[in-house]
Amino acid sequence: xxxxKGNDLRSMRxxxxxTTVEMAEAAGVKTRKTYENWEKNVGTPNVNQFIAMTKACHxxxxxxxxxxxxxxxNNMALLxxxxx
Numbered sequence: 001x002x003x004x005k006g007n008d009l010r011s012m013r014x015x016x017x018x019t020t021v022e023m024a025e026a027a028g029v030k031t032r033k034t035y036e037n038w039e040k041n042v043g044t045p046n047v048n049q050f051i052a053m054t055k056a057c058h059x060x061x062x063x064x065x066x067x068x069x070x071x072x073x074n075n076m077a078l079l080x081x082x083x084x
Contacts, residue, residue, distance in 0.1 A: 004050060006039040012064075013039075016057035026056030 013023050024035035027049040037043050045053065054061045 004044060006041040009053070010039045012054070012057050012059065018057060022056065023053055026053045028052065
């Protein structure tokens with residue numbers, strides 16, 4: 001099973017053109033520092049927070065989850081770019 005990594009969150013955020021503050025708000029955390037730590041692989045969001053962030057980025061949560069379950073895809077940014 002593959003867990004979301006900081007680089008994946010960062011790629012998703014940058015492609016969507018969101019700030020770390022906006023992602024923190026979407027995830028429902030009190031400060032941007034918590035979100036920034038996730039991008040640095042210090043902790044991870046829970047499933048509900050992750051889904052909220054994908055929605056804030058205007059990515060279908062089901063497509064993103066399928067990506068993480070797929071062994072054939074290694075680059076989340078590529079998948080998201082293809083879906084746009």
